[in-house]
Amino acid sequence: MRGVVMHAPGDIRVEARDDPKILYPTDAIIRLSATCICGSDLWPYRGIEPVTEPTPMGHEYVGVVEQLGSEVKHIRVGDFVVGSFFASDNTCAICQAGYQSRCVHAELIGAIGTQAQLARIPLADGTLVATPGMPALDLIPSLLAASDVLGTGWFAAVAAEAGPGKTVAVVGDGAVGLLGVLAAKQLGAARIVIFSRHADRQQLAVEFGATDVIPERGDAGVAKLKELTGGLGAHSTIEAVGTQESMLQAIRSTRPGGHVGYVGVAHDVRLPGDELFFAEVHLHGGPAPVRRFLPELLRLICERRINPGKVFDLELPMEQAAEGYKAMDERRAIKVLLTL
């Protein structure tokens, strides 16, 4: 099969990889219908995370099941399936509590690399959710978004306790932040404020339900938000970047008693204890347990009640993945879908 491999920061190649095989009786092999590039793939691309050897890329996936291990009971060959970037058994105590991303048997799909024609998905029964029948082709981008960016934005909104009557602030205008806006809207938020200075992203945020846009960032952005909220700050803040500046902006944007849902993968974030003490906000986040939300998200997508696939603003054949990474790195694209 063909697949995307990162050889070094900035060095993306599409090359022959071995076809995956069933390794454990709980595995499935799927043929990808489409795949995509994640904002988190840019950390190694930019050399912020080391790349020590040629590394297969990708952790988002939708596709059709081709082969199953002997112990898989609920997924069938021919099913169209969506899964999360963590494989999970969906039965252990942590999964049952809704934290499948920290399943006691969790396996990182990023280590498998789903920017490829085929992928082995571990723990198929617990990880994969099948759609009712074969979805229409135009639903595939939205279903692919559910695999990570929608599920992650949704978790951020839930962790931030977005809901009726709440003012929600969103730090980060990448795909996750934008879909955090969509999630907050679906959860009934009264007002949704996104920090964004890019016209195309502002427009999509408004389409997804944002009521206000603040172009300033850092403390200047916080001051603007306070102006909009009678000096109090947001009830709920979604943090979708993962830097020191964005975490502090999120905490400072939140009123006492409010909630921060943080899902940007943290890079060198150090929170000052004294400021945290007096901020008096709830912090809840981490790698999103996307699997918890997949059945509901697939239903909303298949009923055409949400259209998260709009975050894909560039579509390229997988063979041109290098151009896709470049476009996202240069912020010419919000999110790139790779066709197969």
Ligand SMILES: [Zn+2]
């Ligand atoms: Zn589990």
